[in-house]
Amino acid sequence: MSRGRISRRLAGALAQLVYREITVQSDADLEQGPVVLVSNHFGGLSDAILAVDATPRMPRVVARDLIWKVPVVGQLMTLAGAIPVHRKEDSGSGAERNDAMFRSCYEALAADDMILIFPEGVTQDVPHIAEVKTGAARIALGAAATGVSGIRIVPLGLHYEDKSGFRTRALVRVGEAIDLDAWSASVGSRDAADQETVTALTALITARLKAAAPDYPDWDAAHSYEQAADVLLHDIDPDATPTRYGDVALVAGALSEQDEDASVLEAGHEYRDLLISSRSGDLGVAAAAGRRVTGRRRWWWDAILAIILLPYALAGLSLWFLPWLAVQVVKRLPLGAAERATFVPGTALLAFGVEWGVIIWQAGDAQGWFGYALGILLPPFFLTAFLLVLERTAAGWHKLRSVRLGRRADRRRLVAARRAVSKANEEVLWTTSGT
Numbered sequence: 001m002s003r004g005r006i007s008r009r010l011a012g013a014l015a016q017l018v019y020r021e022i023t024v025q026s027d028a029d030l031e032q033g034p035v036v037l038v039s040n041h042f043g044g045l046s047d048a049i050l051a052v053d054a055t056p057r058m059p060r061v062v063a064r065d066l067i068w069k070v071p072v073v074g075q076l077m078t079l080a081g082a083i084p085v086h087r088k089e090d091s092g093s094g095a096e097r098n099d100a101m102f103r104s105c106y107e108a109l110a111a112d113d114m115i116l117i118f119p120e121g122v123t124q125d126v127p128h129i130a131e132v133k134t135g136a137a138r139i140a141l142g143a144a145a146t147g148v149s150g151i152r153i154v155p156l157g158l159h160y161e162d163k164s165g166f167r168t169r170a171l172v173r174v175g176e177a178i179d180l181d182a183w184s185a186s187v188g189s190r191d192a193a194d195q196e197t198v199t200a201l202t203a204l205i206t207a208r209l210k211a212a213a214p215d216y217p218d219w220d221a222a223h224s225y226e227q228a229a230d231v232l233l234h235d236i237d238p239d240a241t242p243t244r245y246g247d248v249a250l251v252a253g254a255l256s257e258q259d260e261d262a263s264v265l266e267a268g269h270e271y272r273d274l275l276i277s278s279r280s281g282d283l284g285v286a287a288a289a290g291r292r293v294t295g296r297r298r299w300w301w302d303a304i305l306a307i308i309l310l311p312y313a314l315a316g317l318s319l320w321f322l323p324w325l326a327v328q329v330v331k332r333l334p335l336g337a338a339e340r341a342t343f344v345p346g347t348a349l350l351a352f353g354v355e356w357g358v359i360i361w362q363a364g365d366a367q368g369w370f371g372y373a374l375g376i377l378l379p380p381f382f383l384t385a386f387l388l389v390l391e392r393t394a395a396g397w398h399k400l401r402s403v404r405l406g407r408r409a410d411r412r413r414l415v416a417a418r419r420a421v422s423k424a425n426e427e428v429l430w431t432t433s434g435t
Contacts, residue, residue, distance in 0.1 A: 007080040008058045015053035017352065018046070018345045020167045020391055023246025024054045026174035028154045031056050034109040034143070038136050038205055039156035040129055040213035041118035043163040044342030050158055051116055054172040059116035060108045062101070062135075083108070083115070085135070102142055109143040109151060116156075119205065123338040127216040129209055137201040140180050141192035153178040153205060157212030159249040164340030166327050166348065167391065169245035175212030178204060214249075216256060221265055225252040227275070228268035230282055231421045238283070238292055255428055263424040271417040278409040281402030282418070288405060289415045302396040309385045316386025319359065319379055323351035324386075352383075 015022060030037075037059055039051050048061055058081065065084035067077055077084075083104045108115050117139070120130045140151050155175035162168040183204070184190035189197040216222040229251035233243050255264050275282065306313075330347045331340065356379055363375030405411060 005058065008052060011049050011052035014345060014349055015049050017348055018049065018166060019170050020387070021169040021245060022050065022053065022172065023170070023244060024172045024174070025246065025250065028152070028174050028177040030114065030154065030174065032112065034112050034148055034151045035059075035114040036109070036136055036140050036151065036153045037114060037116040037156050038119050038132075038153060038209055039116065040158055040209060041120045041123050042125075042127070042158060042214070042338070042341075043160055044123045044338050045345050046160070046163060046341040047118065047123075047158055048116070049345055050170055050172055051156055054156075054174070055114065055116075057114060059114040060105075061116045062105065062118075062139075102139060105139045106143045106146050106148070109139075109148045110146070115139070119209070123341070125336055125338045127214045127219055127222045129206065129213055129215065132202055132206040132209065134198050134202050136205055137198045138192045141184075141190055141197065141201065144180055144184065144190045145192055149181060151180040153180060153201075153208075155205070155209040155212040157209070157214065159214050159246075160341075161245045164331065164337045164344060166331055166344055167387065171246040171249040173212045173250070175208055178208060214253070220269065221256070222252070224265050224268035224272055225256045225259075226268075227272040227282075228252065228255055228264045228421050228425060231268075231271070231418060232425045234282055234286055235291070235422055235425075238286070255425065258428045258431065259424075264421070264428055267417070267420040267424040271414075271421050274410075274414055274417050278414065279406035280409045280414060281398075281404065283402045284404045284409075285414045285418045288411055289418055302392045302399075306389045306392050306396075309389050312382055312385035313389035314386075316379075316382035316384075320352070320355065320383050320386060323348070323355045326351040356380075 037051065037055070039047060041047055043050075048063075052059065052061075061077075061080065061082040062085050063077065063082050065086050067082075067084075083101055085101045086098050105115055117136045119132045119136045121133050124130050136153065140153055144151055154177045157171075157173035157175060159171035159173065160168070161170065178201075180190075183201070187197065187200060191197055214222060216225065226248050229248045230243055232251055232255070233247055259265055274280075275285070327344060327348050330343050333340065333343070335343065356375075359379050360372060360375035363371035365371070367374065405414070
């Protein structure tokens with residue numbers, strides 16, 4: 001098995017552990033050919049995990065060389081085929097080291113590989129794209145100048161329900177690709193040393209990345225548009241409960257793009273505040289407004305499944321409680337959201353990995369090869385049962401709350417606020433369809 005395949009499987013297993021739902025929406029083919037993936041950088045280590053998990057082949061990740069100085073992590077980066085890049089801010093000039101980085105990228109693209117770049121340079125705590133550096137454009141143009149043809153630059157938008165959470169949901173949106181050969185022919189240049197060409201390509205990369213990634217002025221606006229999207233999705237299909245986060249994120253982005261007078265933003269903000277203060281759910285308000293609500297249905301299925309899996313979940317709790325607790329502690333550390341987005345998956349990898357290794361060693365020591373086999377196969381099953389029961393129980397409670405009004409709910413205000421959101425959504429959709 002190749003190193004790239006091993007790295008992808010490791011990233012996939014970690015992604016499935018950290019996130020309970022990952023939606024991938026793609027407008028580009030990533031199966032073959034030289035590809036430069038450019039991604040927003042909102043979640044630290046989480047970004048790399050999601051990007052690798054969502055792509056059909058292992059990308060060569062371009063990352064800051066400081067990462068290689070971290071014990072064990074540096075060796076893992078090398079094994080995964082990552083390419084170090086040096087920033088002047090870290091320790092002065094690094095021109096020679098970055099010449100090696102460019103050569104490595106050119107060679108990777110010449111071999112029809114895929115490379116992954118976070119062109120903002122550092123992790124952002126704001127839900128919009130920061131200044132995009134010229135590195136991605138210079139790599140693509142430089143590789144083309146060496147004779148590599150067919151290069152595509154593909155934007156990757158990473159959307160998080162809670163980027164520093166554990167067992168939350170995420171959307172990976174693969175945006176519209178830039179065909180470098182066609183673009184170069186249209187502008188009449190492919191010279192990586194020509195500043196105008198580099199600037200023009202960087203501007204196009206920025207526009208495509210903004211179209212794929214979250215693009216809100218702040219987190220309050222992001223959550224307000226997501227609330228408006230949730231209302232719209234419930235209005236369209238009340239049977240879709242719970243709503244997939246990927247759908248919410250895509251609809252919220254579409255609403256924000258068309259909301260020229262900020263009517264959806266204002267209505268969504270007011271309604272969200274009322275829901276939070278009254279501890280009410282949108283479906284409960286919808287029912288109070290006279291809409292058909294089906295969120296009460298099928299709660300019994302969650303209960304039956306939880307009862308069936310309960311013995312295995314208890315076994316999972318006994319095996320995995322300490323790693324799970326370690327992640328919960330890290331989630332609550334007084335760190336920035338971007339920092340926690342690195343420490344949470346890192347802690348999960350370390351804590352669950354070490355615990356699994358100990359279980360395998362102890363089982364093998366007691367039962368020989370049969371014990372090793374059991375140690376490899378059974379703990380993941382018990383962990384899955386533990387997480388399923390925990391999350392199904394939480395989902396059932398969420399459904400129950402979502403179809404009710406809280407004790408402190410002001411029914412009239414909530415219904416009026418929801419109707420304002422629905423009306424703003426309709427006006428935006430009508431304007432969009434009319435144009």
